[in-house]
Protein backbone atom coordinates (compact mmCIF):
# COMPACT_ATOMS: atom_id res chain seq x y z
CA UNK A 549 0.00 0.00 0.00
CA UNK A 550 0.99 3.63 -0.31
CA UNK A 551 0.88 6.09 2.57
CA UNK A 552 2.50 9.20 4.03
CA UNK A 553 6.08 9.10 5.31
CA UNK A 554 7.91 12.05 6.83
CA UNK A 555 11.60 12.21 5.87
CA UNK A 556 12.51 15.54 7.45
CA UNK A 557 11.50 19.19 7.66
CA UNK A 558 8.93 20.05 4.95
CA UNK A 559 9.45 16.65 3.36
CA UNK A 560 6.37 14.41 3.52
CA UNK A 561 6.13 11.81 0.77
CA UNK A 562 3.39 9.53 -0.49
CA UNK A 563 5.25 6.28 -0.94
CA UNK A 564 5.17 2.51 -0.68
CA UNK A 565 4.84 1.21 2.87
CA UNK A 566 4.40 -2.24 4.37
CA UNK A 567 0.81 -3.23 4.95
CA UNK A 568 0.11 -3.46 8.67
CA UNK A 569 -0.43 -6.93 10.07
CA UNK A 570 -1.79 -8.28 13.32
CA UNK A 571 1.21 -8.40 15.68
CA UNK A 572 -0.41 -8.93 19.09
CA UNK A 573 -3.56 -10.97 19.63
CA UNK A 574 -5.24 -7.78 20.94
CA UNK A 575 -4.68 -5.80 17.68
CA UNK A 576 -7.16 -4.80 15.01
CA UNK A 577 -6.50 -3.77 11.42
CA UNK A 578 -8.78 -0.95 10.27
CA UNK A 579 -9.44 0.06 6.66
CA UNK A 580 -9.71 3.83 6.97
CA UNK A 581 -12.72 5.67 5.57
CA UNK A 582 -10.77 8.92 5.73
CA UNK A 583 -7.76 10.35 7.51
CA UNK A 584 -6.39 13.81 8.09
CA UNK A 585 -3.50 16.06 9.06
CA UNK A 586 -3.24 17.38 12.62
CA UNK A 587 -1.86 20.71 13.82
CA UNK A 588 0.57 18.64 15.90
CA UNK A 589 1.89 16.98 12.72
CA UNK A 590 3.20 20.44 11.84
CA UNK A 591 5.78 20.30 14.67
CA UNK A 592 7.85 17.61 12.89
CA UNK A 593 6.87 19.06 9.49
CA UNK A 594 8.40 22.40 10.47
CA UNK A 595 11.46 20.66 11.88
CA UNK A 596 10.76 21.87 15.43
CA UNK A 597 10.59 18.20 16.42
CA UNK A 598 13.41 16.67 14.35
CA UNK A 599 12.78 13.53 12.28
CA UNK A 600 15.68 11.09 12.69
CA UNK A 601 14.61 8.54 10.09
CA UNK A 602 11.78 8.20 7.55
CA UNK A 603 8.66 7.66 9.68
CA UNK A 604 5.04 6.86 8.74
CA UNK A 605 2.90 9.73 10.03
CA UNK A 606 -0.70 10.49 11.05
CA UNK A 607 -2.76 9.61 14.13
CA UNK A 608 -6.41 10.47 13.42
CA UNK A 609 -8.59 7.74 12.01
CA UNK A 610 -11.95 6.08 11.59
CA UNK A 611 -13.00 3.22 9.35
CA UNK A 612 -14.11 -0.36 8.98
CA UNK A 613 -12.52 -3.21 10.89
CA UNK A 614 -10.81 -5.52 8.45
CA UNK A 615 -9.30 -8.08 10.80
CA UNK A 616 -8.92 -8.66 14.54
CA UNK A 617 -6.52 -10.68 16.68
CA UNK A 618 -7.87 -13.75 18.46
CA UNK A 619 -8.24 -12.00 21.83
CA UNK A 620 -10.34 -9.11 20.55
CA UNK A 621 -13.92 -9.46 21.81
CA UNK A 622 -15.81 -6.18 21.50
CA UNK A 623 -15.22 -5.16 17.87
CA UNK A 624 -15.30 -7.31 14.78
CA UNK A 625 -14.88 -7.37 11.03
CA UNK A 626 -17.21 -5.01 9.15
CA UNK A 627 -17.89 -2.65 12.07
CA UNK A 628 -17.24 1.07 11.76
CA UNK A 629 -14.92 2.22 14.53
CA UNK A 630 -13.20 5.32 15.88
CA UNK A 631 -10.17 5.42 18.15
CA UNK A 632 -7.76 7.95 19.55
CA UNK A 633 -4.04 8.66 19.09
CA UNK A 634 -3.12 6.68 22.21
CA UNK A 635 -4.25 3.07 22.39
CA UNK A 636 -5.41 2.19 25.89
CA UNK A 637 -6.65 -0.95 27.65
CA UNK A 638 -9.55 0.93 29.28
CA UNK A 639 -9.26 -1.32 32.34
CA UNK A 640 -6.29 -0.03 34.39
CA UNK A 641 -6.79 2.46 37.26
CA UNK A 642 -5.92 5.49 35.10
CA UNK A 643 -8.31 4.44 32.35
CA UNK A 644 -11.05 3.80 34.90
CA UNK A 645 -10.50 7.30 36.25
CA UNK A 646 -11.03 8.66 32.73
CA UNK A 647 -7.40 9.34 31.82
CA UNK A 648 -6.90 6.79 29.06
CA UNK A 649 -4.02 8.84 27.61
CA UNK A 650 -2.13 7.98 30.82
CA UNK A 651 -3.02 4.28 30.52
CA UNK A 652 -0.47 1.98 32.13
CA UNK A 653 -0.29 0.19 28.76
CA UNK A 654 -0.72 3.11 26.41
CA UNK A 655 0.82 2.92 22.95
CA UNK A 656 0.98 5.63 20.32
CA UNK A 657 -1.05 4.88 17.22
CA UNK A 658 1.03 6.10 14.31
CA UNK A 659 1.08 5.98 10.54
CA UNK A 660 -2.62 6.73 10.07
CA UNK A 661 -2.19 8.72 6.85
CA UNK A 662 -2.61 5.48 4.91
CA UNK A 663 -5.39 3.15 3.74
CA UNK A 664 -4.80 0.57 6.51
CA UNK A 665 -3.89 0.99 10.16
CA UNK A 666 -2.91 -1.33 12.98
CA UNK A 667 -4.61 -0.39 16.25
CA UNK A 668 -3.22 -2.06 19.39
CA UNK A 669 -5.43 -2.87 22.40
CA UNK A 670 -8.46 -2.83 20.11
CA UNK A 671 -11.01 -3.67 22.81
CA UNK A 672 -9.99 -0.75 24.97
CA UNK A 673 -9.23 1.71 22.19
CA UNK A 674 -11.91 1.38 19.52
CA UNK A 675 -15.52 2.44 19.84
CA UNK A 676 -17.97 1.07 17.25
CA UNK A 677 -20.93 3.00 15.88
CA UNK A 678 -24.36 1.38 15.72
CA UNK A 679 -24.16 1.23 11.93
CA UNK A 680 -21.83 2.35 9.19
CA UNK A 681 -22.39 6.13 9.07
CA UNK A 682 -23.65 7.98 5.99
CA UNK A 683 -20.78 9.35 3.84
CA UNK A 684 -21.55 12.95 4.82
CA UNK A 685 -21.00 12.01 8.48
CA UNK A 686 -17.47 10.65 7.96
CA UNK A 687 -15.69 14.02 8.43
CA UNK A 688 -17.43 14.50 11.78
CA UNK A 689 -16.59 10.97 12.92
CA UNK A 690 -12.98 11.59 11.92
CA UNK A 691 -12.94 14.86 13.87
CA UNK A 692 -14.04 12.92 16.97
CA UNK A 693 -10.81 10.87 16.77
CA UNK A 694 -8.75 13.82 17.99
CA UNK A 695 -9.63 17.48 17.46
CA UNK A 696 -13.22 17.26 18.69
CA UNK A 697 -12.29 14.97 21.57
CA UNK A 698 -9.44 17.32 22.48
CA UNK A 699 -11.64 20.42 22.25
CA UNK A 700 -14.23 18.66 24.38
CA UNK A 701 -11.62 17.82 27.01
CA UNK A 702 -10.47 21.46 26.94
CA UNK A 703 -14.00 22.59 27.80
CA UNK A 704 -14.57 19.85 30.38
CA UNK A 705 -11.18 20.34 32.06
CA UNK A 706 -11.87 24.10 32.32
CA UNK A 707 -15.14 23.36 34.12
CA UNK A 708 -17.41 24.90 31.46
CA UNK A 709 -20.97 24.96 32.79
CA UNK A 710 -24.28 26.54 31.80
CA UNK A 711 -24.23 30.30 32.11
CA UNK A 712 -20.43 30.61 32.31
CA UNK A 713 -18.14 32.99 30.43
CA UNK A 714 -15.52 31.15 28.41
CA UNK A 715 -12.43 32.41 26.56
CA UNK A 716 -10.73 30.26 23.95
CA UNK A 717 -7.07 30.92 23.08
CA UNK A 718 -6.16 29.51 19.65
CA UNK A 719 -8.17 29.39 16.45
CA UNK A 720 -6.84 26.10 15.05
CA UNK A 721 -9.11 23.10 14.64
CA UNK A 722 -8.93 22.25 18.36
CA UNK A 723 -9.72 25.82 19.45
CA UNK A 724 -12.67 25.98 17.05
CA UNK A 725 -14.06 22.67 18.28
CA UNK A 726 -13.45 23.74 21.88
CA UNK A 727 -15.92 26.53 21.07
CA UNK A 728 -18.44 23.98 19.79
CA UNK A 729 -17.89 21.92 22.95
CA UNK A 730 -18.34 24.91 25.28
CA UNK A 731 -21.56 25.74 23.46
CA UNK A 732 -22.82 22.15 23.96
CA UNK A 733 -22.00 22.42 27.67
CA UNK A 734 -24.19 25.51 27.95
CA UNK A 735 -21.67 28.37 28.15
CA UNK A 736 -23.46 31.68 27.88
CA UNK A 737 -20.64 33.76 26.52
CA UNK A 738 -17.80 32.38 24.42
CA UNK A 739 -14.98 34.75 23.53
CA UNK A 740 -12.80 33.50 20.69
CA UNK A 741 -9.31 34.93 20.21
CA UNK A 742 -8.63 35.00 16.48
CA UNK A 743 -7.30 37.37 13.87
CA UNK A 744 -8.18 35.33 10.78
CA UNK A 745 -11.46 36.08 9.06
CA UNK A 746 -12.29 32.56 7.87
CA UNK A 747 -11.56 31.16 11.33
CA UNK A 748 -13.63 33.90 12.98
CA UNK A 749 -16.57 32.96 10.76
CA UNK A 750 -16.32 29.31 11.72
CA UNK A 751 -15.90 30.28 15.39
CA UNK A 752 -19.26 32.07 15.15
CA UNK A 753 -20.87 29.08 13.42
CA UNK A 754 -19.66 26.87 16.29
CA UNK A 755 -21.05 29.23 18.93
CA UNK A 756 -18.61 32.09 19.68
CA UNK A 757 -20.43 35.21 20.87
CA UNK A 758 -17.45 37.59 20.82
CA UNK A 759 -14.23 37.78 18.82
CA UNK A 760 -11.04 39.33 20.18
CA UNK A 761 -8.37 40.07 17.59
CA UNK A 762 -5.75 41.49 19.95
CA UNK A 763 -2.97 39.30 21.28
CA UNK A 764 -0.65 39.27 24.29
CA UNK A 765 -1.24 41.98 26.89
CA UNK A 766 -3.65 43.81 24.58
CA UNK A 767 -5.71 40.61 24.23
CA UNK A 768 -5.78 40.18 28.00
CA UNK A 769 -6.86 43.79 28.45
CA UNK A 770 -9.61 43.42 25.84
CA UNK A 771 -11.09 40.35 27.56
CA UNK A 772 -10.93 42.05 30.94
CA UNK A 773 -12.82 44.95 29.40
CA UNK A 774 -15.46 42.62 27.90
CA UNK A 775 -16.00 41.02 31.32
CA UNK A 776 -16.26 44.23 33.38
CA UNK A 777 -12.73 43.76 34.67
CA UNK A 778 -13.48 40.31 36.13
CA UNK A 779 -11.99 37.87 33.60
CA UNK A 780 -13.36 34.61 32.20
CA UNK A 781 -14.65 31.73 34.35
CA UNK A 782 -13.06 29.17 32.03
CA UNK A 783 -10.13 29.64 29.68
CA UNK A 784 -9.30 26.99 27.10
CA UNK A 785 -5.67 27.15 25.95
CA UNK A 786 -5.46 25.31 22.63
CA UNK A 787 -2.00 26.26 21.30
CA UNK A 788 0.88 25.28 23.61
CA UNK A 789 3.23 28.26 23.43
CA UNK A 790 4.53 30.57 26.13
CA UNK A 791 2.48 33.46 24.78
CA UNK A 792 -0.78 31.52 24.61
CA UNK A 793 -0.34 30.04 28.09
CA UNK A 794 0.44 33.44 29.60
CA UNK A 795 -2.54 34.92 27.83
CA UNK A 796 -4.79 32.13 29.11
CA UNK A 797 -3.72 32.53 32.73
CA UNK A 798 -3.94 36.30 32.35
CA UNK A 799 -7.61 36.33 31.29
CA UNK A 800 -8.91 33.86 33.91
CA UNK A 801 -10.74 35.35 36.86
CA UNK A 802 -9.35 34.67 40.35
CA UNK A 803 -10.50 31.14 41.11
CA UNK A 804 -11.14 30.51 37.42
CA UNK A 805 -10.15 27.43 35.43
CA UNK A 806 -7.50 27.17 32.72
CA UNK A 807 -7.25 24.04 30.60
CA UNK A 808 -4.33 23.41 28.26
CA UNK A 809 -4.45 20.80 25.52
CA UNK A 810 -1.76 21.84 23.03
CA UNK A 811 1.55 20.03 23.48
CA UNK A 812 3.70 22.69 25.23
CA UNK A 813 6.76 23.94 23.42
CA UNK A 814 9.11 25.85 25.74
CA UNK A 815 6.39 26.92 28.16
CA UNK A 816 7.73 28.18 31.50
CA UNK A 817 5.43 29.17 34.35
CA UNK A 818 6.43 31.63 37.06
CA UNK A 819 5.42 29.98 40.35
CA UNK A 820 5.11 33.23 42.24
CA UNK A 821 2.89 34.84 39.61
CA UNK A 822 0.80 31.68 39.29
CA UNK A 823 0.32 31.53 43.05
CA UNK A 824 -1.36 34.92 43.17
CA UNK A 825 -3.76 34.23 40.27
CA UNK A 826 -5.77 31.61 42.18
CA UNK A 827 -6.41 29.69 38.93
CA UNK A 828 -7.05 25.97 38.58
CA UNK A 829 -4.84 24.37 35.93
CA UNK A 830 -5.88 21.12 34.27
CA UNK A 831 -4.60 19.81 30.98
CA UNK A 832 -2.54 17.24 29.17
CA UNK A 833 -3.00 14.87 26.25
CA UNK A 834 -6.78 14.70 25.93
CA UNK A 835 -8.32 11.41 27.06
CA UNK A 836 -10.42 11.33 23.89
CA UNK A 837 -11.47 7.74 24.58
CA UNK A 838 -13.47 8.90 27.62
CA UNK A 839 -15.67 11.08 25.44
CA UNK A 840 -16.00 8.98 22.27
CA UNK A 841 -19.33 7.27 23.08
CA UNK A 842 -20.98 10.64 23.85
CA UNK A 843 -19.45 12.37 20.83
CA UNK A 844 -20.54 9.59 18.49
CA UNK A 845 -24.08 9.91 19.85
CA UNK A 846 -24.10 13.68 19.23
CA UNK A 847 -22.84 13.18 15.67
CA UNK A 848 -25.22 10.32 14.85
CA UNK A 849 -28.19 12.39 16.03
CA UNK A 850 -26.86 15.30 13.94
CA UNK A 851 -26.82 17.52 17.02
CA UNK A 852 -23.30 18.66 16.14
CA UNK A 853 -21.40 18.89 12.86
CA UNK A 854 -17.72 19.15 13.80
CA UNK A 855 -16.71 17.97 10.30
CA UNK A 856 -17.12 21.60 9.17
CA UNK A 857 -13.63 22.16 10.55
CA UNK A 858 -12.18 20.48 7.43
CA UNK A 859 -11.87 23.23 4.85
CA UNK A 860 -9.65 21.32 2.45
CA UNK A 861 -10.20 17.81 1.08
CA UNK A 862 -7.54 16.08 -0.97
CA UNK A 863 -6.85 12.53 -2.09
CA UNK A 864 -4.22 10.84 0.09
CA UNK A 865 -1.70 10.96 -2.78
CA UNK A 866 -1.73 14.79 -2.45
CA UNK A 867 -0.76 14.58 1.23
CA UNK A 868 2.30 16.83 0.73
CA UNK A 869 0.05 19.61 -0.57
CA UNK A 870 -2.20 19.11 2.47
CA UNK A 871 0.76 19.79 4.76
CA UNK A 872 1.83 22.83 2.75
CA UNK A 873 -1.67 24.32 2.92
CA UNK A 874 -1.82 23.93 6.70
CA UNK A 875 1.74 25.11 7.22
CA UNK A 876 0.98 28.28 5.26
CA UNK A 877 -2.34 28.64 7.10
CA UNK A 878 -4.26 28.45 3.83
CA UNK A 879 -6.23 25.58 5.35
CA UNK A 880 -7.49 25.06 8.88
CA UNK A 881 -7.48 21.28 8.56
CA UNK A 882 -6.98 18.91 5.65
CA UNK A 883 -9.06 15.78 5.20
CA UNK A 884 -7.43 13.06 3.11
CA UNK A 885 -9.59 10.69 1.08
CA UNK A 886 -8.18 7.18 1.00
Ligand SMILES: [Zn+2]
Pocket residue numbers: 586587588607608633694695
Ligand atom coordinates in the same frame (compact mmCIF):
# COMPACT_ATOMS: atom_id res chain seq x y z
ZN1 LIG B 1 -4.15 15.14 16.16
Ligand SMILES: [Zn+2]
Pocket residue numbers: 636637638639640641642643644648650651652653654
Ligand atom coordinates in the same frame (compact mmCIF):
# COMPACT_ATOMS: atom_id res chain seq x y z
ZN1 LIG C 1 -5.38 1.68 30.96
